[in-house]
Amino acid sequence: MDELYARIDDYLDGALSAADHTAFEAQLASDAALATALAQVREARLRLRQAWTDEADDAALRNTLRAAATSYFKSQPAIRPASIRRRLWWAIAATLSLLAIAWWNLRTPAPERIYARYRHFPEAAFTLRAGAPQSLPAAESAFNQKDYAGALASLQAYLSTDPANLDALFFSGLCQLELRQYAAARSVFQQLQNSPNAWSDEARWYTALSHLREGNRPACAALLRQIPPDAAHTAEARQLLNDL
Amino acid sequence: MTHHPDTRFIEALLRNEHPGIAEIYSRFADRIERFVCANNGSSDDARDIFQEALLTITRQARRPGFVLSCPFEAYLYLVCRGKWLNELKRRKRAAVTIEEAGGFTAVEDAGVLADSTLFEDARNRLFRRIFEQLSAGCRRILQLSWSGISMEEVSAQLGLSYSFARKRKSECIALLISRMQAAPEFTDLK
Numbered sequence: 001m002d003e004l005y006a007r008i009d010d011y012l013d014g015a016l017s018a019a020d021h022t023a024f025e026a027q028l029a030s031d032a033a034l035a036t037a038l039a040q041v042r043e044a045r046l047r048l049r050q051a052w053t054d055e056a057d058d059a060a061l062r063n064t065l066r067a068a069a070t071s072y073f074k075s076q077p078a079i080r081p082a083s084i085r086r087r088l089w090w091a092i093a094a095t096l097s098l099l100a101i102a103w104w105n106l107r108t109p110a111p112e113r114i115y116a117r118y119r120h121f122p123e124a125a126f127t128l129r130a131g132a133p134q135s136l137p138a139a140e141s142a143f144n145q146k147d148y149a150g151a152l153a154s155l156q157a158y159l160s161t162d163p164a165n166l167d168a169l170f171f172s173g174l175c176q177l178e179l180r181q182y183a184a185a186r187s188v189f190q191q192l193q194n195s196p197n198a199w200s201d202e203a204r205w206y207t208a209l210s211h212l213r214e215g216n217r218p219a220c221a222a223l224l225r226q227i228p229p230d231a232a233h234t235a236e237a238r239q240l241l242n243d244l
Numbered sequence: 245m246t247h248h249p250d251t252r253f254i255e256a257l258l259r260n261e262h263p264g265i266a267e268i269y270s271r272f273a274d275r276i277e278r279f280v281c282a283n284n285g286s287s288d289d290a291r292d293i294f295q296e297a298l299l300t301i302t303r304q305a306r307r308p309g310f311v312l313s314c315p316f317e318a319y320l321y322l323v324c325r326g327k328w329l330n331e332l333k334r335r336k337r338a339a340v341t342i343e344e345a346g347g348f349t350a351v352e353d354a355g356v357l358a359d360s361t362l363f364e365d366a367r368n369r370l371f372r373r374i375f376e377q378l379s380a381g382c383r384r385i386l387q388l389s390w391s392g393i394s395m396e397e398v399s400a401q402l403g404l405s406y407s408f409a410r411k412r413k414s415e416c417i418a419l420l421i422s423r424m425q426a427a428p429e430f431t432d433l434k
Binding site: 004009037048049050052061062064072200232 | 262265266269270274287288291294299302303367368372378379380381382386389390391394395401402403404410417418420421424425
């Protein structure tokens with residue numbers, strides 16, 4: 001399975017050697033499952049590429065449409081007899097929500113509230129690796145179920161045998177952050193920032209969040225200002241700076 | 245297939261031209277608003293549906309081979325109608341009975357074009373949603389490798405070895421496809 005999708009992608013990119021290309025097409029003629037997989041990957045690539053290409057044009061058009069709409073829609077709800085009871089329920093629900101928010105604000109310190117708003121951990125997916133030791137599936141399951149102590153124990157067991165595994169390192173840092181082991185988390189995130197890799201941006205972002213959660217807003221703000229304009233969390237960093 | 249004279253509205257959307265877009269709103273917004281408000285919606289709902297329908301139509305019009313062969317108004321109405329029906333279903337209204345808007349002429353070509361536009365939109369949204377649910381690492385490697393650069397460049401940008409990056413990309417594609425197949429809408433949208 002690991003190689004199947006790499007071969008399909010290479011085929012679609014025209015990156016197979018002439019011999020591999022011929023062999024792939026011969027297999028395609030007799031293997032319906034391969035043909036289906038090829039069609040699905042081709043469709044995913046086309047649709048996602050188109051979406052990424054359209055992003056800037058869509059945003060510009062959306063702004064124009066939003067501006068035009070203000071002149072032609074009156075922003076008034078339609079009053080219908082059948083909706084009165086629904087409105088009452090909405091009013092009750094809104095009141096309960098406000099009470100819940102007030103309760104949350106009173107009981108939770110501000111840094112923790114802001115941290116909770118910006119903390120969007122990625123899903124752990126270690127089991128994809130062929131031949132991964134058992135500690136990784138255990139870590140993945142524990143992390144995705146928010147058992148950060150359990151996940152950290154499994155990750156540290158794994159890291160003792162493969163200390164350079166970037167995925168395991170990153171997720172161990174997240175566990176430490178969640179368990180309020182700030183210094184340890186920052187040490188792990190620093191390792192990930194020492195050389196460019198798939199987790200560098202994430203590590204920088206979560207280092208900033210570690211300072212925020214610890215109540216050190218100046219350190220958090222200083223790191224947020226260093227996030228480059230094309231990084232994964234640029235927009236969130238700007239928003240968080242405003243919140244701070 | 246011949247281009248309908250209303251293609252000028254499509255061109256205004258594709259070029260993001262304010263006067264043409266203002267004309268679309270001045271000519272058609274009122275009727276769509278009446279339609280949405282007559283079917284359990286508000287003016288705000290109508291504004292959102294109108295905007296989303298115009299974005300969807302524009303995305304469809306960017307596709308090679310798109311031809312507007314019917315009046316723009318009929319096409320726009322059917323796309324808005326389909327989107328509003330989906331929204332009502334999403335809001336879990338048990339029985340959705342639509343009161344049609346007056347003043348729109350039923351055109352067969354518009355029905356076919358609107359159906360295909362709504363289908364493409366739904367399928368694009370599905371792929372996008374499944375992609376957004378992947379881990380940040382998977383999203384990054386797929387976006388880089390499907391942006392047209394070689395795997396050597398992708399692996400260099402990510403600080404990974406070539407073989408690991410290739411293996412990781414393969415795993416991420418497998419995950420994307422398996423989640424796609426598991427999505428309840430995947431079969432409905434074939």
